[in-house]
Amino acid sequence: xxxxxxxxxxxxxxxxxxxxxxxxxxxxxxxxxxxxxxxxxxxxxxxxxxxxxxxxxxxxxxxxxxxxxxxxxxxxxxxxxxxxxxxxxxxxxxxxxxxxxxxxxxxxxxxxxxxxxxxxxxxxxxxxxxxxxxxxxxxxxxxxxxxxxxxxxxxxxxxxxxxxxxxxxxxxxxxxxxxxxxxxxxxxxxxxxxxxxxxxxxxxxxxxxxxxxxxxxxxxxxxxxxxxxxxxxxxxxxxxxxxxxxxxxxxxxxxxxxxxxxxxxxxxxx
Amino acid sequence: xxxxxxxxxxxxxxxxxxxxxxxxxxxxxxxxxxxxxxxxxxxxxxxxxxxxxxxxxxxxxxxxxxxxxxxxxxxxxxxxxxxxxxxxxxxxxxxxxxxxxxxxxxxxxxxxxxxxxxxxxxxxxxxxxxxxxxxxxxxxxxxxxxxxxxxxxxxxxxxxxxxxxxxxxxxxxxxxxxxxxxxxxxxxxxxxxxxxxxxxxxxxxxxxxxxxxxxxxxxxxxxxxxxxxxxxxxxxxxxxxxxxxxxxxxxxxxxxxxxxxxxxxxxxxxxxxxxxxxxxxxxxxxxxxxxxxxxxxxxxxxxxxxxxxxxxxxxxxxxxxxxxxxxxxxxxxxxxxxxxxxxxxxxxxxxxxxxxxxxxxxxxxxxxxxxxxxxxxxx
Ligand SMILES: Cc1cc2nc3c(=O)[nH]c(=O)nc-3n(C[C@H](O)[C@H](O)[C@H](O)COP(=O)(O)OP(=O)(O)OC[C@H]3O[C@@H](n4cnc5c(N)ncnc54)[C@H](O)[C@@H]3O)c2cc1C
Ligand code: SF4
Ligand code: SF4
Numbered sequence: 001x002x003x004x005x006x007x008x009x010x011x012x013x014x015x016x017x018x019x020x021x022x023x024x025x026x027x028x029x030x031x032x033x034x035x036x037x038x039x040x041x042x043x044x045x046x047x048x049x050x051x052x053x054x055x056x057x058x059x060x061x062x063x064x065x066x067x068x069x070x071x072x073x074x075x076x077x078x079x080x081x082x083x084x085x086x087x088x089x090x091x092x093x094x095x096x097x098x099x100x101x102x103x104x105x106x107x108x109x110x111x112x113x114x115x116x117x118x119x120x121x122x123x124x125x126x127x128x129x130x131x132x133x134x135x136x137x138x139x140x141x142x143x144x145x146x147x148x149x150x151x152x153x154x155x156x157x158x159x160x161x162x163x164x165x166x167x168x169x170x171x172x173x174x175x176x177x178x179x180x181x182x183x184x185x186x187x188x189x190x191x192x193x194x195x196x197x198x199x200x201x202x203x204x205x206x207x208x209x210x211x212x213x214x215x216x217x218x219x220x221x222x223x224x225x226x227x228x229x230x231x232x233x234x235x236x237x238x239x240x241x242x243x244x245x246x247x248x249x250x251x252x253x254x255x256x257x258x259x260x261x262x263x264x265x266x267x268x269x270x
Numbered sequence: 271x272x273x274x275x276x277x278x279x280x281x282x283x284x285x286x287x288x289x290x291x292x293x294x295x296x297x298x299x300x301x302x303x304x305x306x307x308x309x310x311x312x313x314x315x316x317x318x319x320x321x322x323x324x325x326x327x328x329x330x331x332x333x334x335x336x337x338x339x340x341x342x343x344x345x346x347x348x349x350x351x352x353x354x355x356x357x358x359x360x361x362x363x364x365x366x367x368x369x370x371x372x373x374x375x376x377x378x379x380x381x382x383x384x385x386x387x388x389x390x391x392x393x394x395x396x397x398x399x400x401x402x403x404x405x406x407x408x409x410x411x412x413x414x415x416x417x418x419x420x421x422x423x424x425x426x427x428x429x430x431x432x433x434x435x436x437x438x439x440x441x442x443x444x445x446x447x448x449x450x451x452x453x454x455x456x457x458x459x460x461x462x463x464x465x466x467x468x469x470x471x472x473x474x475x476x477x478x479x480x481x482x483x484x485x486x487x488x489x490x491x492x493x494x495x496x497x498x499x500x501x502x503x504x505x506x507x508x509x510x511x512x513x514x515x516x517x518x519x520x521x522x523x524x525x526x527x528x529x530x531x532x533x534x535x536x537x538x539x540x541x542x543x544x545x546x547x548x549x550x551x552x553x554x555x556x557x558x559x560x561x562x563x564x565x566x567x568x569x570x571x572x573x574x575x576x577x578x579x580x581x582x583x584x585x586x587x588x589x590x591x592x593x594x595x596x597x598x599x600x601x602x603x604x605x606x607x608x609x610x611x612x613x614x615x616x617x618x619x620x621x622x623x624x625x626x627x628x629x630x631x632x633x634x635x636x637x638x639x640x641x642x643x644x645x646x647x648x649x
Contacts (some may be wrong), residue, residue: 001363001414001569002375026372044366044387045565049345070583084371231582233554233572236410240551240572241579243601248606251409267524269593 002030003042003087008080009179011060014148018068018113019078020041020054021227023086024061031060034073035120036095036255039063040235043080047073048230049249051093052117052124053138057124065087066116066148083152093254094233096121098224101197103222105133107189108211111140111202115148117227122156136163136189140182140202142265143168144175163190182206183213193218197205199255201227208265211258221259230255245247274449275471278492281460283344284467285316287613288388288580289483296386296423299350299355302415306334308348308356310389319389320345323549327619331627341460343389343637346433348620352387352394356418357401360570361413362552368563378414386423389469392444394489395426395438395451397547403610404550408573424452430459430499432507435619436634438508443616445503454480457496468496507630509622511603512639513613520604521640524596528638533592540573542621542629543598548614551579574598 002192006029012024033039033053044136055064069075080086092194098121106125108118125132137156141147149168157164167178167187178185182202200210200218207226230249233239242249245264246254247256279287291298300313313319324337325345337344355357365376390398402419405412426447429436439443447455453476457468469485471477543549553572558565572579575594580587588594606614615631622630 001412003565005375007372024492042567044368045556045557046564048554048567085368085373087366087373087375122530135300135306229582230587231580233552237408238405238410238412238550239553240574242555243597243605245600269588269590270526270597 001089003040003048003089006063006086006088008084008086011078011080014066015146016064016147017070018148019075020064020066021080021086022055022062022064023088024086025088029088031063033091033120034095035098035124036117037091037093038117038235038254039088039090040232041077042089043066043073043076044085044087046076046151048087048089048233049073049077050092050235051077052227054119055114055123056127057120057172064216066119068111068113090235092250094252096199096227096255097197097257098124098241102114103133104193105196106135107191107196107198107214108135108137108139108199109182109200109202109214110138110147111206112142113148114201114203114206114227115139115268118199119149119152121199121254126156128163133195134161134163136165136190138165138182138185138189140167140169140185140206143170144172144177152198163188177206181209183209184258185217186213186217193220196223198224199227200225204229204265211262215258221262222257224258225255226258226261229257275477275480276488276493277471277480277483278488279456279467279469279480279483279485281340281465281467283483283485284319287454287479288313288316290386290479291386291423294479295384296387297383298386300388301343303334303344307332308334308345309350310348310352310387312592316342319343320375324431325433327435327623327631329435330625331628332623333415334468339460339462340465340483341458343427343456343458344431344460346429346431346436347391347393347543348386348622349620349624351545351618351620352390352398353401353547353549354400355385355387356422357405357415357550360568361414363567363569365565366565368565369420373565380414380417384421384423386425388425388427390424390452391429391618392426392447393438393616393618394547395447396438396443397618399451400548400612400614400616401550423479425454425456426452428455428457428496428500429503429519431546432503433619433623434508435622436507436617437509437619438512438617439504439507441513441561441613441615441617445457446497446500452476457500459492459496459499466492468492473544480481485526506574507631510613510618511557511613511617516639517604518633519609520635523638526638528582528634529592529596532595532629532634534589535629536575536591536595537626538575538591538594539626540575541624541626543572543573543575545620545624546602547618547620548602549573550618553579574601599634602631
């Protein structure tokens with residue numbers, strides 16, 4: 001339960017309320033994680049939060065996080081400046097099925113901050129380009145200024161066999177892209193359901209709709225993965241907060257195959 | 271398999287047992303009467319034991335009454351469990367100091383004195399085993415719990431009396447204390463002037479202590495009489511949980527009118543979770559001094575009955591009391607089985623006794639399963 005000391009090396013603003021922090025270890029800590037895993041980040045005297053690792057899994061000297069400010073602890077996190085220290089525990093949890101997806105097409109579906117835990121998958125697929133088929137990224141945000149990683153999205157879109165589709169809920173006058181929920185992007189995807197593994201992260205309601213829509217389009221429930229979110233105080237299955245039916249989301253998840261959790265998703269207030 | 275040593279111990283030898291353990295350097299923690307209840311605290315000698323007291327328990331009701339026969343362990347269970355000593359209500363995880371933006375973590379103050387627990391009931395051994403499973407036997411190990419748990423000398427006491435709220439027999443967790451997890455098992459036989467203990471040692475450490483106590487050899491008849499007293503306690507239990515198919519039945523009745531009915535009675539006070547010896551949920555609290563140079567992080571018991579328990583930004587997942595009661599009961603009797611292979615209830619009945627409105631999980635479980643999903647019954 002003891003965080004290791006890490007130091008903020010870079011802070012960059014992604015959107016008005018979302019920042020990316022790059023941390024490096026003090027006292028000989030090490031990076032290294034599997035895409036989809038998270039850390040518990042501790043802010044001195046404030047609290048500790050589960051935050052997904054959003055950087056490149058091949059990078060072992062640092063850990064990268066993208067944090068959206070929604071309350072006191074996340075606000076304290078994004079207010080750290082270069083040189084300041086943060087406590088890190090982890091990495092924790094079961095990640096995305098990047099190994100099982102080898103040889104297949106990969107569909108990444110993200111809503112809002114949900115792109116952060118999926119970015120390591122994108123890095124991994126692009127780093128091991130020959131191991132995977134097509135990569136399709138379907139990403140929705142509230143408004144154009146809420147889109148994360150805009151430069152990278154454009155770069156990824158220029159790569160061979162990569163399709164990037166974005167949409168926003170509210171466009172505004174200057175937006176020339178698509179408007180609508182993320183599922184409205186599916187008719188533009190060039191994918192064969194039978195050879196596709198889908199990885200989905202976003203608000204629960206969005207994930208439910210996406211899962212329903214993708215299975216209707218012929219994707220097998222076992223080839224579809226969702227990353228779940230619940231209150232977490234410890235990250236290691238002791239505090240009990242993240243229980244969701246029989247699962248501890250921190251250690252059994254946060255990534256689950258849809259085939260395993262589909263009935264739970266329909267249980268209100270579970 | 272280690273040899274099981276069986277002896278007969280005169281009733282007043284309990285005093286020597288405590289002294290022997292203290293003499294071996296153990297801090298002895300045992301039952302004692304405080305504020306009208308039996309609690310587990312550090313005891314100096316046998317005078318501190320609740321000799322001559324018994325407890326009367328019913329749903330929502332507990333009181334101590336004198337008993338004439340001078341039994342040392344003639345009560346069942348108080349509101350506290352050994353969890354208080356193994357997994358305390360609040361624990362400091364660490365202190366941290368900061369200078370120039372950098373902090374230093376000063377590790378937790380690890381436990382500590384060797385301790386002996388005396389008077390651990392069968393259901394409580396099962397509860398300790400359940401917490402061991404959660405905190406020590408998963409992919410992660412809780413070092414603070416491990417430090418408190420390791421090396422504890424346990425003197426268990428089988429029950430020869432059951433409260434109306436007890437239902438360990440139906441769960442197979444009592445009233446006979448099993449040999450595993452403990453060093454000595456006592457069974458108190460009291461029948462007028464005929465007052466003695468069957469004392470069984472489990473393993474060398476327990477045997478060595480029994481050897482000091484001028485225990486006599488025990489006869490077949492002694493064993494049989496002690497066993498019969500425990501059997502009678504099992505037979506006298508009226509509450510029960512029928513485990514066959516229970517998990518599936520609860521799963522199938524996630525929506526059921528009974529959940530609404532119990533939610534109308536439940537105060538969401540969380541008493542049931544505080545007295546439960548297996549409940550392990552905790553929350554974290556951070557403190558810092560005004561200059562922000564020193565911070566502490568504490569862990570404290572939490573309850574799934576609070577609204578904040580399931581909070582994620584934007585609101586709680588379980589807003590209704592119905593959902594919270596259902597989470598608690600389903601965890602105890604269904605999902606704990608998925609997680610750890612056994613129910614999370616050991617049948618101690620504390621949650622029934624200490625519920626201010628006397629909600630009884632055995633009755634709720636039965637109603638939900640028996641009535642199926644046809645929207646029947648309010649008790
Ligand atoms: C596995 C996992 C990965 C996550 N990854 C990211 C990420 O990459 N980027 C990001 O911005 N956010 C992420 N979150 C959500 C983030 O943890 C919450 O936004 C954050 O805890 C809110 O804390 P707060 O004090 O700022 O806000 P408040 O809403 O004031 O929260 C108060 C307290 O409630 C709890 N809490 C509130 N919301 C959540 C939540 N969603 N999940 C868990 N506990 C919560 C926390 O204990 C917090 O201290 C993740 C959550 C989980 C479970
Ligand atoms: S659920 Fe109730 S009866 Fe079961 S172990 Fe907990 S307090 Fe005892
Ligand atoms: S069941 Fe009883 S003890 Fe538990 S929260 Fe409800 S009112 Fe309180």
